[in-house]
Amino acid sequence: MEKRLEFLQDNIRNTLLSKDGYNLSIWCPFCKHSNKRKLKLAIHLEKCLYHCWLCDKKGSNVPYLLSKISKSLGEASKSLFKSKVKNNDFNININALLNNDFTLIDDNVVENKIEIPEGFRLLANAFNSKNPDIRDVFKYTVKRGINKHKMWLLKLGYSTNSEYNRCLIIPSLDKFGKINYYTARKIDVDTNCGYKYKNANVPKKNIIFNELNIDWNIPLTLVEGPLDLLKTNDNATCLLGSSLTEDMRLFQEIVKNKTVVNLALDEDAYYKATNIAKLLSDYDITVNILDTRGSEDVGDMTREYFNSILEKAKQFNKEDVLLNKIKQL
Numbered sequence: 001m002e003k004r005l006e007f008l009q010d011n012i013r014n015t016l017l018s019k020d021g022y023n024l025s026i027w028c029p030f031c032k033h034s035n036k037r038k039l040k041l042a043i044h045l046e047k048c049l050y051h052c053w054l055c056d057k058k059g060s061n062v063p064y065l066l067s068k069i070s071k072s073l074g075e076a077s078k079s080l081f082k083s084k085v086k087n088n089d090f091n092i093n094i095n096a097l098l099n100n101d102f103t104l105i106d107d108n109v110v111e112n113k114i115e116i117p118e119g120f121r122l123l124a125n126a127f128n129s130k131n132p133d134i135r136d137v138f139k140y141t142v143k144r145g146i147n148k149h150k151m152w153l154l155k156l157g158y159s160t161n162s163e164y165n166r167c168l169i170i171p172s173l174d175k176f177g178k179i180n181y182y183t184a185r186k187i188d189v190d191t192n193c194g195y196k197y198k199n200a201n202v203p204k205k206n207i208i209f210n211e212l213n214i215d216w217n218i219p220l221t222l223v224e225g226p227l228d229l230l231k232t233n234d235n236a237t238c239l240l241g242s243s244l245t246e247d248m249r250l251f252q253e254i255v256k257n258k259t260v261v262n263l264a265l266d267e268d269a270y271y272k273a274t275n276i277a278k279l280l281s282d283y284d285i286t287v288n289i290l291d292t293r294g295s296e297d298v299g300d301m302t303r304e305y306f307n308s309i310l311e312k313a314k315q316f317n318k319e320d321v322l323l324n325k326i327k328q329l
């Protein structure tokens with residue numbers, strides 16, 4: 001193990017050893033981050049397995065991995081790295097290994113169990129309800145421009161339970177169709193009801209809002225909050241905030257799938273959008289930025305207006321940003 005460590009540290013410019021001394025992180029030659037100091041691929045020095053937590057590339061052939069960095073390095077490492085893991089054991093072993101040894105991936109394994117708000121019912125089935133509260137939620141939704149298709153797609157709902165009465169509930173389903181988040185929006189904004197939103201109380205880092213609806217192979221629209229999703233095209237999800245960072249599952253899925261991103265943050269977060277675009281383009285992701293400057297928040301737009309700025313979206317280009325900065329000097 002020490003020989004392997006020494007070999008890697010001698011031959012690879014940037015490395016990072018885990019506290020327990022078993023995992024050495026290096027720059028990943030598969031996802032090829034433009035910044036060579038991004039060390040997202042870990043090599044298990046004892047078991048001779050590797051895994052990149054960003055692009056999910058994994059394997060037991062470390063010399064092959066190293067040959068991707070340089071051919072001679074691959075050759076030189078052949079005798080040193082022989083995985084003890086048999087090929088057919090590989091999946092089981094690597095899973096056990098990932099859960100135990102890779103702290104970065106540990107975060108992703110933790111599941112947060114949440115329950116759908118008590119009394120939740122689908123709004124699409126309530127168009128002829130005689131209950132005035134339900135009728136008002138329905139009217140509120142229609143006033144925001146929602147049609148039946150969107151109502152079903154987003155599985156919009158309501159509950160007559162006192163906690164959620166007169167709220168529009170937007171649930172989020174994970175890729176298996178299990179609820180992983182929800183937001184409840186009070187429809188009476190002007191009354192002093194204490195809060196405008198009530199959100200599921202779970203950490204957001206690993207949540208991909210409505211992953212069930214996402215097709216990673218076509219451009220994906222990103223907005224800030226669930227209410228914005230009422231206005232977008234169908235292949236869309238929200239950040240549950242206004243930032244997107246490398247440690248978020250949403251970020252990792254986009255990179256893994258090389259999904260083209262249409263970024264539609266509200267005007268006041270425009271500079272954040274540029275930062276997100278910069279980060280994604282570091283990973284060779286194409287980002288189109290929707291120009292929300294001088295217009296209302298995405299959630300308040302009409303769907304037609306949203307479509308018009310979607311059509312006019314401009315592809316983000318790092319050089320443009322640089323040029324603008326130079327011009328301003």
Ligand SMILES: [Zn+2]
Nearest residue numbers: 028031052055
């Ligand atoms: Zn990678």
